[in-house]
Amino acid sequence: MLRPTSLARLLPVAFLLLVVLxxxxxxxxxxxxxxxxxxxxxxxxxxxxxxxxxxxxxQALSAAVAENSALEPLETRYRDVIAQHxxxxxxxxxxxxxxxxxxxxxxxxxxxxxxxxxxxxIEKRYEELHLRIQRVVSGQPERTPxxxxxxxxxxxxxxxxxxxxxxxxxxxxxxGL
Numbered sequence: 001m002l003r004p005t006s007l008a009r010l011l012p013v014a015f016l017l018l019v020v021l022x023x024x025x026x027x028x029x030x031x032x033x034x035x036x037x038x039x040x041x042x043x044x045x046x047x048x049x050x051x052x053x054x055x056x057x058x059q060a061l062s063a064a065v066a067e068n069s070a071l072e073p074l075e076t077r078y079r080d081v082i083a084q085h086x087x088x089x090x091x092x093x094x095x096x097x098x099x100x101x102x103x104x105x106x107x108x109x110x111x112x113x114x115x116x117x118x119x120x121x122i123e124k125r126y127e128e129l130h131l132r133i134q135r136v137v138s139g140q141p142e143r144t145p146x147x148x149x150x151x152x153x154x155x156x157x158x159x160x161x162x163x164x165x166x167x168x169x170x171x172x173x174x175x176g177l
Contacts, residue, residue: 036108040115041098046094047119051085054126057170058082061133064174070136074129081125088118127168135174 058078065071092115099108134140 005099008153013136031103033103033108036105036112037100037102040092040099040112043112043115043119044089044092044096047085047089047122050119051082051089054078054082054085060170060174063087064137067136068129071133074133078129081122081129084125085122088122092118124145130168130170130173137174 037092045105058075061075061078065075095111095115102108
């Protein structure tokens with residue numbers, strides 16, 4: 001026979017088991033399914049603004065290529081990144097339109113996370129190109145990544161941000177700053 005103390009111990013376990021078996025979802029909150037599509041549209045608009053800045057930067061880079069032919073491969077690479085940026089922007093706008101009015105929190109959250117990840121990827125590519133342009137303009141040799149002692153060593157995902165490094169603009173890179 002169960003005593004009251006053993007029943008009190010089993011009650012939390014039984015409740016947890018009931019929650020798991022019924023598939024209760026505890027993620028998201030009230031109003032998040034309405035908020036995420038707006039955030040998607042806002043992210044797409046910011047991404048479009050960044051594309052406009054990148055297109056003006058490539059014009060400045062093209063003018064610099066006339067003076068320094070060593071920048072020509074970097075200009076080609078910059079134009080490739082702009083093409084990727086445009087393709088991602090079209091996809092992001094299509095996803096934002098597709099999920100307008102959707103109530104599927106999991107899908108909204110997954111696609112919004114993918115949009116943000118793709119935007120960070122493009123932003124990182126621009127930053128890397130700006131640094132390479134700066135090295136070419138200032139006459140510094142191209143840095144080669146150091147050899148790693150093991151393939152299991154990972155750099156923390158936000159390590160560069162922890163170094164508090166300012167973003168390098170195309171104009172600063174072309175001046176060699």
